[in-house]
Amino acid sequence: MEVSSRLQSLLRPLLLCRSCAAGRAFQTLALRSPPPPPPPPPRPPSSFLLRTRRLRPPHPYGAPSRLLFHRPFASVSPAPAPVPGRDHLNSKDQGPPLPPAPLPPPPPEELASEDESYYHEHLLEVAQENQSRVVPVKAFFLCTSIDLRSLQSQNSFNVIPPTSRATNYVVLRYYDVKGDPEGFKSGVxxxxxxxxxxxFQYGSIVLFNVSDHEADGYLKIVEKHxxxxxxxxxxxxxxxxxxxxxxxxxxxxxxxxxxxDLSIDGIRTIGSVLGQSIALDYYIRQVDGMVAEFTxxxxxxEKTGTFTMERKKLFxxxxxxxxNLADVILKLGLFERSDIAWxxxxxxxxxxxxxxEYELxxxxxxxxxxxxxxxxNIRxxxxxxxxxxxxxxxxxxIILISVEILISVYNIIQEQM
Structure with a gap:
């Protein structure tokens, strides 16, 4: 017992010294260790790129300047991706922010569709600013002849009575019952x-206040005639x-x-010019094809020095x-002034x-x-x-005369023999 108590008294100071040294070592490590990394900085918000589209130059004949303006289009580009291994650095060590990623150029067909849609949106904005109404107009050249009598007989309820002596066109009116059922019932x-x-009798069709997806339905009405x-x-x-x-x-x-004010006479006047213009474009293309053929x-x-065309093809x-010339002058009535204009x-x-405007x-x-x-060239x-x-x-x-001479010589020889 005495031996064990003596051993404990001798070993106790050694154990106390080791524990103090270990504590001081832990304190030294704690002081030398770096501070905990700061929290990562918040990700910068996505940046916006503005692209400005310009309208076409103003018309030289009285186009109102207030309708020509710039319209911004906002397109979102993705934020720059964080660089790995830099989140633990201080804000002083971070470099300048990366620029936003550039937008790829849109394909040409998308630009064409955007231009057309932007033109319609521009007209709608003009109408809203001036408290006016935009009426879209579409002109088609469907065929070379239309039977107006059969068209009027099958659509007599929609035919608007004419106010002039012109008989080469007819105006039909349709009402959107689904869009205004109450007004149709009340008669307003x-x-x-x-x-x-x-x-028009020569094949043109002009639609007023008809959207693109509804135009085919109206054209099918005319195709039957x-x-x-x-x-x-x-x-x-x-x-x-x-x-x-x-x-x-x-x-x-x-x-x-x-x-x-857009009245029925205004519709007739505008429709007559647009119908003539779209039909004249067709005949110009026909004549261009003939010019190319003769060329x-x-x-x-010029190369061969010979002419091989058949007489039938020339006729x-x-x-x-x-x-073509007769259709342009007689059917289109290109030089006849409208009765309403008179x-x-x-x-x-x-x-x-x-x-x-259409340079007719x-x-x-x-x-x-x-x-x-x-x-x-034909002449x-x-x-x-x-x-x-x-x-x-x-x-x-010449051949017939030669044959006759030979026959005469043969007969003379036979008589002498």
Whole structure:
């Protein structure tokens, strides 16, 4: 017992020294260890990039400058990704923030669709600012002839009675019952729910206040009475802004016209010019094809020095050129002034403005010049074919005379023998 008590008394100071040394070691490690890392900084919010789209330059003939403005489009680009291994650093060690990622350029077809949608949105904004109504107008060239009598007989309820002696077109009105059922029942017609269709005998159709997805339904109504349907239908877009507070009777714009009031006579006047324009575009393309064909013939004659066209093919080209010229002058009535324009000076102003806007006179002048070129080539080729025929007849006569001489010589020889 005494031995064990002595051993404990000797070992106790050694154990106390070791525990003190260990404590001091832990304190030293605690003082030398770095402080805990600060919490990571909050992620910066996504940055916005603004792109500005500009409208086309203003129209040189009286386009209102207040309608041309810049419209910002906001597109969100993703925030820069955090760099690994930098979250534990202090704010002093962090570099400058990364720039936002650039936006890829949109494809051309998306730009075209955006331009068209932006044009319609621009018109709607103009209408809301001026407390006016935008009426979209669509012109189609469907075929070469339409039977107006059968069209009127099957749609007599929708036909608007004519106010002039013109018989080459008919105006039909349709009401959107789903859009305004109460007004239809009460008999109070709201013009914003009325759809108008102007059908011309030469194949043009002009729709007023009809959306794109509804246009096919109206065209199918006319297709039942059409003949000579085209493989590719022509289309043209326009717009009418109805502004009751307009100081003047009308005001021109870029692909639209501002009117104080859009009446049935205004629809007839605008429809007549748009129908002629879209039809004239079709005939110009037809004549361009003939010019290209004669150009190829002339180049072939230049290289080979011979002419190989058949007489039947040439006569077909002659008939096509004459029929195109007759259709433009007689069917379209390109130089006939509208009866409504004769009676009212206000509608005459609209008629003249639209004809200048669509350059109908200049375009017909170009068409007439091309037709004269075609006629000159036709006359030249006809002379070549006529000379060929004359040469053939001359050789045939020579051969017949030679045969007759041979027969006479043979008979003389037989008589002498």
């Amino acid at each position: 017609i709201d013009e914003s729910h009325c759809h108008y269709m102007v059908v 059409a003949s000579g349907l085209l493989p590719e239908m022509r289309k043209d877009d326009y717009a009418v802004v109805e502004k009751p507070t307009l100081e003047t009777w009308m005001q021109g714009g870029l692909d639209y016209i501002v009117l104080r 190829d013939i002339n180049r072939g004659m 077909q080209l002659v008939g096509k050129a004459n029929s 009676k009212n000076a206000n509608y005459a102003q609209i008629w003249e403005y639209l004809r200048d 006179t200049q375009r017909f002048g170009n068409l007439d010049f091309k037709l004269k070129f075609v006629e000159h 030249f080729l006809q002379e070549i074919l006529q000379n060929r025929k004359s040469d053939f007849l001359e050789w045939l006569i």
